[in-house]
Amino acid sequence: MADPSTYRPAPGAIPVSPGVYKFRDAHGRVIYVGKAKSLRPRLSSYFQDIAGLHPRTATMVTTAASVEWTVVGTEVEALQLEYSWIKEFDPRFNVKYRDDKSYPELAVTLNEEFPRVQVMRGAHRKGVRYFGPYGHAWAIRETVDLLLRVFPVRTCSNGVFKRAQQVGRPCLLGYIGKCAAPCVGKVTAAEHRDLAEEFCDFMAGRTGNYLRRLEQQMQEAAEELEYEKAARLRDDIGALKRAMEKNAVVLADGTDADLLALAEDELEAAVQIFHVRGGRVRGQRGWVTDKVEDVDTVALVEHALQQLYGAGTEPVPREVLVPAVPDDAVREWLSGLRGAQVDLRVPQRGDKKDLMETVQRNALQALALHKTKRASDLTTRSRALQEIADALELDSVPLRIECFDISHLQGEDVVASMVVFEDGLARKSEYRRFQIKGFAGQDDVRSMHEVVGRRFRRYLQEREQTGEWAVPEEDDPQTDAAEGPRTEDGRPKRFAYPPQLLVVDGGRPQVAAARRALDELGIDDVALCGLAKRLEEVWLPGQDDPVVLPRTSEGLYLLQRVRDEAHRFAIAYQRTKRSKRLTAGELDSVPGLGETRRQALLKHFGSLKKLRAATVDELCEVPGIGRRTAETVAAALASRTPAALAVNTATGEIIDDSAEPDRTETSGPDAPQETP
Incomplete structure (x- = not known):
């Protein structure tokens, strides 16, 4: 039995972002997967006094030997990633917490003459297409309800279907257009199967072509003055887009890909890899490596790919997305391992770029956590x-x-x-x-x-x-x-x-x-x-x-931390000084405005941007500013455009003169009084 305090992460090392966490035992097996809207309070709750924990929770934390987490963008992403990993790892404590129930999935019974869309649990059956798992059955029904207006596949039970065949009347869904009513012969069995297959294609992620086809039909109907048909198609497109919830952990094209991201400094680099199969994140791995030699990002990517696929135990997918593309020899090597062409590239737009940003955030978090552990270790x-x-x-x-x-x-x-x-x-x-x-x-x-x-x-x-x-x-x-x-x-x-x-x-x-x-x-x-x-x-x-x-x-490493902190603090102060100088420069030429009232205006509004947006009445609220002076100031500022963008030649950074100065680095204990 392990002591949870031996692997408890420092509270400051846990991010407050939404994410998914995994507890592993001494053999590295995942024993529990959970999600959290904010990882820090959730994970901290597991490390309180064991006597105050639920018996199952106490057993889990004493069985575990380590905990790790993955940061995602939203709670929805955390939900989907949690259930993907529960299905992938089948953690023993998750099954107990769910009262030994399997997770609900959306199923299409293609093995029947008239395929049916329904919620299923338990072991998979032959000839049935499954999508999920989902967290709750109601989540499946909401999705299906949106899609039925476009894909009116039957959802009734076999008993209801046979009864409708006998009486010759469809159920309520058949009357309101959410079922094609094959029970009364409104569509043939072949036409109904085509609807079911289109439904499966859409759920599998092949959505782009279908949406473009509907949009083209809507435009054609509008050009032919069939406005009712165009409106119906417009509503169908809206329903499909609502069903396609955009997030960074699900790729709409259902592709197989590995995404690799890096976070690096002068001495170390953190590598994070997401394995995407069928459009969903099925696994994650990462490590922190020391830069023994002076290598650039391309070389780090090449080394990471060699470590990932070199042993031959990890299958090479059709797409490998990276932050920088190595030379053609690496692509040929990966293609040789796969036995087919591998697309090795940097994602530029869309869902894959969004997912790459999520992988990058995890790499940054891994590097920050590693640095925190090193800095906090006496x-x-x-x-x-x-x-x-x-x-x-x-x-x-x-x-x-x-x-x-x-x-x-x-x-x-x-x-x-x-x-x-x-x-x-x-x-x-x-x-x-x-x-x-x-x-x-x-x-x-x-x-x-x-x-x-x-x-x-x-x-x-x-x-x-x-x-x-x-x-x-x-x-x-x-x-x-x-x-x-x-x-x-x-x-x-x-x-x-x-x-x-x-x-x-x-x-x-x-x-x-x-x-x-x-x-x-x-x-x-x-x-x-x-x-x-x-x-x-x-x-x-x-x-x-x-x-x-x-x-x-x-x-x-310590000298670098000291030097980088001095550089950060100096840059923050320099930006503040420059912003104040530019602000004072714009107010210098306002007639009748002296130094005292200039400072009063800046102190009251905090920045030139807010001063420009102020009305004459708001300007009059400043002590010492009368209405005539306020009108003069407002007219002078309104007649000028914000200063142009400037480039810091020392750092290559673009500085926007019109933006508010960043005071986060120059307030509180970080900002003592200036030394004369």
């Missing part, structure tokens, strides 16, 4: 810090790491960020941001020298005010052993103690600039390094060659 963090200390030849592990990054747009709005990691974890409350006001231009080296100098100059000033930081005495209210020096109101000093390691985003020039700034201030007890993006090389001051950490190194 042993892994300790190993990463030790690897950094060994590689940089430090006297002790760097428990506090600070990283600086410079961001600008073509030399304007130059800003810098400082992020702090303590014990391998981000300390967002101590993030800082800087404005570079002394000069403008694309001189990252000079900017790095200035910002490092400002940070440590403040450190020296605060150290002079509070003295050297040490473990405080019990009667010292100004300091705290865990947090460092504090101000009189109890808040921690902003730069009261230095890091053990200073990381800059860049190579040898940026490292030299930071070292020069430290030397000018006489600081020689802070280790310094730079992480260059191109080859992920670690540069040390005064060395001609970089330190190259293994690509699978936990130390390199």
Whole structure:
């Protein structure tokens, strides 16, 4: 009997998206499949005190050895994927929870002279076409009710059918047009069988041709002024489209395909594969691989295909959909394994593209979960810090790491960020941001020298005010052993103690600039390094060659996380500054509007976009804005179009000047006050 706490995922690692989850036992067999509108609360409910669980649930969680989940777009997708997998894996605990009932399926009895559409359970019978399974019988009946107006196949029992034959009158469905009434000879047996086969084709996913044929008939009827027939065909098309519920886990053409998606960073890649058979997702697999060498997406796809099909145990379907197409040799190899042509391509539109996006979301979730596990593992963090200390030849592990990054747009709005990691974890409350006001231009080296100098100059000033930081005495209210020096109101000093390691985003020039700034201030007890993006090389001051950490190194992984977080924080601040500058620029030329009232307007509405949409009466609600000034502002803004799109040459990102500034990165603990 397993302890559920041994395989319980961290609450923050479980997504809040809808999805399907599977519990597996120690042998890897699926013992339970379930769905959830939000995975996090549902999965968390299984890991409460066992004494409070239902006996069957308690037995299941103690039998299981692992849990995994698949993220989908909607709850409907989760429902369909759940039942597809229940049928695929036949989990033992699902059968018990369903009171040993089989799942209802839509069946067409093609083995009868007059085929019948009905709900069936249990083992499949020869000569009967099955569709499903569905979650509830009422779901089947709703679908059938929509389709009967287009495909009026009989749904009555054999007893009702024989009685109608004897009395010569059809049932109610025959009178209202939802049955072709073969019981009284309105259609022949052959015509009724054709209707049943068309119904089966539609349910199997071959819907496109039939809908196009109906639309063509509707247009022809309208051109011939047969408006009643055209209206009836229009209603038929609407009924069919309502029955064809669009979702990302069912392909309308009933195809067999494998979809492969990737989520990658500099060190790792997560591979996710969905196996689609008959238009439905019948299985899923995935793994996270280390990038031992510097490979691109095409090479990763090629390696994933080799791992998937190379052993010969996995059948190759007719279509293999990938995010990037390898060379023709891979296609020929797959065709040789299948014995027929394989369509290896990137989906561009339609249901297959939608399903590929779902696979991509699962790959991103798998990579994020993998990263979370690595970051939250104390042993892994300790190993990463030790690897950094060994590689940089430090006297002790760097428990506090600070990283600086410079961001600008073509030399304007130059800003810098400082992020702090303590014990391998981000300390967002101590993030800082800087404005570079002394000069403008694309001189990252000079900017790095200035910002490092400002940070440590403040450190020296605060150290002079509070003295050297040490473990405080019990009667010292100004300091705290865990947090460092504090101000009189109890808040921690902003730069009261230095890091053990200073990381800059860049190579040898940026490292030299930071070292020069430290030397000018006489600081020689802070280790310094730079992480260059191109080859992920670690540069040390005064060395001609970089330190190259293994690509699978936990130390390199931690340095990358620190560098990427500094880059994210700098970009967010730079975008905010630029947005404010453009906003103020549009209001500068409004006659009679000074700096105080400009700021009042922006503070009241929050963005230029909302200010443009405001009415004169709404403008008058701002303190200090009279009706004449409000009319002037409204007229000035209405006469101008939003600023054009600009391109950030450093990142290649398109920035819309007319959009509201993104404040999510610059609020709360992530957005301390600007450093002067």
